[in-house]
Amino acid sequence: MYKIKVGISACLLGAPVRYDGGHKRSVFCERELAEHFDFHPVCPEMAIGLGAPRPTIRLVRRDGQLRAEASNGAFDVTDQLIAFSEQKVRELHFISGYILCAKSPSCGMERVKVYGGAQGAAKEGVGLYARALMEAHPLLPVEEEGRLNDPILRENFVLRVFAYHDWQQLMGGGLSAARLIAFHSRYKYLVLSHAPEAYRALGRLLGRLKERSLVAVADEYIRGLMAALTRRANRKGHSNVLQHLQGYFKRRLTAGQRQELAETIHKYRVGLLPLLVPLTLIRHYLREHPNPYLEQQVYLNPHPETLKLRYSL
Known part of the structure; x- marks a missing residue:
């Protein structure tokens, strides 16, 4: 049976790619949508060489720029994430939709925490990969797994x-x-x-x-x-x-x-x-x-x- 190709954050299909070595399996995606969609899973953080488990990364505003840094300050992967994201999204001409993992500094579609402001963390960011995806494919249907509830x-x-x-x-x-x-x-x-x-x-x-x-x-x-x-x-x-x-x-x-x-x-x-x-x-x-x-x-x-x-x- 022909299935529509749809991009998805790899953790939503049960892949152990999160910072703690776990996943965020979506039953709706895995059991119901998979009957009709041929999922193309991507984990930007694993793709740039971060292992699992790993230190968490977060979005930080520094000198007017948004950076992706380890929460313990040990490393900065902004350039690597942007380079991967820009290359990857150019390859996704074959997909008809995308399901992203909420709150992620790489995949979050909206309301991702951004640190570094006077008020601490503000829920005003977009993940670096998600931003590149939506800018490259503005007509593509994109949604977060939590909102699909x-x-x-x-x-x-x-x-x-x-x-x-x-x-x-x-x-x-x-x-x-x-x-x-x-x-x-x-x-x-x-x-x-x-x-x-x-x-x-x-x-x-x-x-x-x-x-x-x-x-x-x-x-x-x-x-x-x-x-x-x-x-x-x-x-x-x-x-x-x-x-x-x-x-x-x-x-x-x-x-x-x-x-x-x-x-x-x-x-x-x-x-x-x-x-x-x-x-x-x-x-x-x-x-x-x-x-x-x-x-x-x-x-x-x-x-x-x-x-x-x-x-x-």
Whole structure:
């Protein structure tokens, strides 16, 4: 089975690479995501020659510069970490997402402790490797393992990984105006659920395809798409899309079926039902009344059902 390639901090897969010789194994990553993702593990600290166990390193601000130093002051590995990070991230063109270890001076995505200020340690830093990764690949879906315990953040991250991989497949197969428009057609309702203004902006952008170069439009399109999907969809956004989908069935359903669907969407909107309930009903009606346009909508199946990511939304 083909799996999407995703980068990950090696300790999250159980590798004994942490400073104390231990790991931070993520059960969700190792057991559930591994069914669909082909993980590419990296430990920057081990890669530059630091063994395990080893003295801890931390970020220190000195003379306006951020340094990576041993907590006991025995050594400074800033230059080695930066050199490795810049080289490594240039090789990661094949991945579609990345899961980082939180709080790490090398891999932390945000709120990493920085020492050396008047107030002691401030949670204001980004790990040196994580910073290089996000600067080199600004569109890449990146998340920390701890935040994946939040069901909304978890679903949003996985959704973005599948969408970005889909885009990579499009580009790998050869960009054309027809393929770009077809791609957008499949993503319309997913974008609408996250950011209605982006839905309108992306539509206007593609309407100017004849006025601009295809490459420039595609570049602006994917930046707009990934920014839109980074915004987490809420009940209002999902309800808006569900009502749009409902409209495709109004001439096919009985009065009772239309009322049932409308009530189910309303109960979802006010928080009485999870998203999966109206979606399941819409999929049921779609099987009974096929509609090629709806069947291609990514919104209905943005990631494998076996991950159960929409059960608590």
